[in-house]
Amino acid sequence: MRIGIACGGTGGHIFPGLAVAQLLTNRKHDVVLWLAGRDVESVSTSGWIGSVVSIGGKGLPVGFSLRSFTAIWSLFCAVAKSWLRMRKQPPDAIVAMGGYGSVGPVIAAYILGIPVILHEANVIPGRAIEFLSKFAKIVAISFDISMQYIKHPKVVFTGFPLRQDINKNVSEGLIATKYFTVLIMGGSQGAHALNEIAVSAICRLHLHGIPVQVIHLSGVKDETIVRKAYENTGVPCVVLGFLKDMARAYSQADLVIARSGAATCAELIARRIPAVLVPLPTAMRNHQLANARAVQKSKGVVVMEEKDLDPERLSEFIKGCYRNPEILDKMKEALKNIPENNATERLADIVEEVVQDKTV
Known part of the structure; x- marks a missing residue:
């Protein structure tokens, strides 16, 4: 196929x-x-040895502005490029993971009669999945609660497909394991507000004699300033703009402080790592808050909204976890109660079934 x-x-x-x-x-x-x-x-797919097609495209801004015309034109071009490529080398199916990058391939595939399978990562569907679902044979979802938000005759719960190496055994971590280790991350693009709050909280703990060290995935833009803040205070740290091999960071984390994108939520569950989730307040349709609340039901994570968060509150929570290890032990046990879903295998099976026209 x-x-x-x-x-x-x-x-x-x-x-x-x-x-x-x-x-x-x-x-x-x-x-x-x-x-x-x-x-x-290019960074995220550096280990991929298969074929790659780059079609461009831009996301539509919220509301209508001059940027809307540029975005619409770019998406039209993406559809045209996709159609030309698929007409020469038609795939047996297109699997689309959402976002504006899915628009061109999905519409082109539909025009050419090529079956489409969509996957929605978040609790609340994005605009792309909502729009493109009318062209799809099946819509797969990461959270079963998403059923109520998607209007489609064939919605299937698969879970979130995880990288094969996310649970691998790690022989060498990123930092010497000396102290209580906090992993801070804001997603693949970083998170400036979260960086500021977390850096202040960690430095505050260090100055108050709490033996803490940090692995901080800051995003490229904040990497230098975050590193300097820790170094000036004397906090043992590893600061990286981006990290592909997340297993190395997860293997050393006692506690994670992170945004609540679907990938982060799924990885924390898979690794059974207690976390403070700080949803991105500007996320489209507030989907990160919905993700965080869904995981919070397990009692394996704590949700702190950014509007209510400051360095003092965050540092006090971290200090409580350090001084009372049973807090984190209970959170880990709670995460273990969430069943594994083998999402990657499920979605791959669906793709094969759609192409073979067995059950769809």
Whole structure:
């Protein structure tokens, strides 16, 4: 089978698409990644040895402005490029992970009569999935609660496809394991507000004699200033703008402080790591808050909204976890109660079934 995976955009689209692509490749299928041409894509897919098609495209802004015309034109061009490529080398199916990077390949596939499978990562569907669902054979979801938000005759719960290496055993971590280790991350693009609050909280703990060290994935823009803040205070740290091998960071984390994108939530559950989730307040349709609340039901994470968060509150919580290890032990046990869903295998199975026209 020849399968196209449209997963351009952010890490939240790329990594689950890449996970499915790797598995389908292992099953001897010919897989092509369809990307949007962003810088983060080249870093995230550096280990991919299969074919890649870059079609461009831009996301539509909220509301109507001059930027809307540019975005609409770019999406039209993405559809045209996708159609021309698929007409020459038609895939047997297109799997789209959402975001504007899915628009061109999905519409082109529909025009050419190529079956489409969508995957929605978040609790609340994005605009792309909502719009493109009318062209899809199946819409797969990461959270079962998403059923109530998607109007489609065939919605299937699969879970979130994870990278194969996310649970691997790590022989060498990122930092010497001396102290209580906090992993801070804002997603593939970083998170400036979260960086500021977390840096202040960690430095505050250090100055009050709490033996804490930090692995901080700051995003490229904040990498230098975050590193300097820790070094000036004397906090043992590793600061990186971006990290592809997340298993190395997760293996050393006693506690995670992070945004609540779907990929982060799924990885924390898989690794059973207690976390403070700080949803991005500007996320479209407030989907990160919905993700965080869904995971919070397990009692394995704590949700702190950014509007209510300051360095003092965050530092007090971290200090409480350090002084009372049983807090984190209970959170870990709670996360273990969330069943594994084998999402990558499920989604790959669905793709094969759609192409073979067995159950759809």
